[in-house]
Amino acid sequence: MSKTNRKVVLVTGASSDIGQEIATLFAKNNYDVVIHYYKNINKALELQKNIHKSGGKSLVIQADISNTKDVIDMFYQINDTFGRIDVVVNNAGIALDNDIYDKTKEEFMRVLEVNLIGTFLVIKEATKYMKKGIIINISSTDGIDTYNPFSIDYSVSKAGINLLTKILTDRFPNLNFYTIAPNWVRTESVLGMSPIFLQEELKRIGQKKLIEPIKVAKEVYELTTSKIPSGSIIRIDE
Numbered sequence: 001m002s003k004t005n006r007k008v009v010l011v012t013g014a015s016s017d018i019g020q021e022i023a024t025l026f027a028k029n030n031y032d033v034v035i036h037y038y039k040n041i042n043k044a045l046e047l048q049k050n051i052h053k054s055g056g057k058s059l060v061i062q063a064d065i066s067n068t069k070d071v072i073d074m075f076y077q078i079n080d081t082f083g084r085i086d087v088v089v090n091n092a093g094i095a096l097d098n099d100i101y102d103k104t105k106e107e108f109m110r111v112l113e114v115n116l117i118g119t120f121l122v123i124k125e126a127t128k129y130m131k132k133g134i135i136i137n138i139s140s141t142d143g144i145d146t147y148n149p150f151s152i153d154y155s156v157s158k159a160g161i162n163l164l165t166k167i168l169t170d171r172f173p174n175l176n177f178y179t180i181a182p183n184w185v186r187t188e189s190v191l192g193m194s195p196i197f198l199q200e201e202l203k204r205i206g207q208k209k210l211i212e213p214i215k216v217a218k219e220v221y222e223l224t225t226s227k228i229p230s231g232s233i234i235r236i237d238e
């Protein structure tokens with residue numbers, strides 16, 4: 001694949017529900033797309049196939065974003081293929097919800113490693129290649145005020161992402177940093193939860209219905225043409 005004159009977006013966790021919507025929307029708006037995945041190669045390749053059907057270009061890369069070498073290699077591949085990177089969407093993340101007395105140190109650390117440290121490593125490497133551009137971090141209202149006792153590590157990781165956005169806005173004034181913080185989204189993992197627990201959570205935080213992944217994707221894409229100040233946290237309530 002030769003270097004491109006079109007803008008290039010990296011979407012981490014692009015094989016997930018939200019990631020697929022984000023990647024597809026950017027492709028429809030004439031971006032070349034880097035499809036990052038960790039385990040689900042089938043969904044990543046299906047996404048690539050759909051993007052190519054619509055006339056877009058994409059590159060599929062497997063990486064553990066909590067691994068420094070993987071992240072360095074990922075950006076090397078992006079630069080070698082496209083010669084540029086304009087937008088980074090840090091969407092990859094995990095949750096290992098359970099009670100504090102059941103949660104192990106290893107579980108807690110793994111959530112932090114992927115959600116927070118992974119986001120940090122991707123940003124750190126991206127800034128080496130981006131003279132200007134946009135970095136958008138997908139967080140959660142759990143990192144602000146909707147947290148619950150079963151997702152301590154997840155909530156802490158998302159709060160860290162929110163602060164990371166603020167700090168790096170000052171460190172890299174040539175780039176625009178944003179955080180998108182939705183509450184409960186209609187994803188495969190959420191729909192796989194106990195319906196009783198989910199309904200109780202929605203009622204507890206006053207959420208009337210699940211947010212559709214495409215709504216998150218649209219909020220992300222709109223930031224590419226927005227004049228919202230860098231460092232902003234955009235909350236999505238439903």
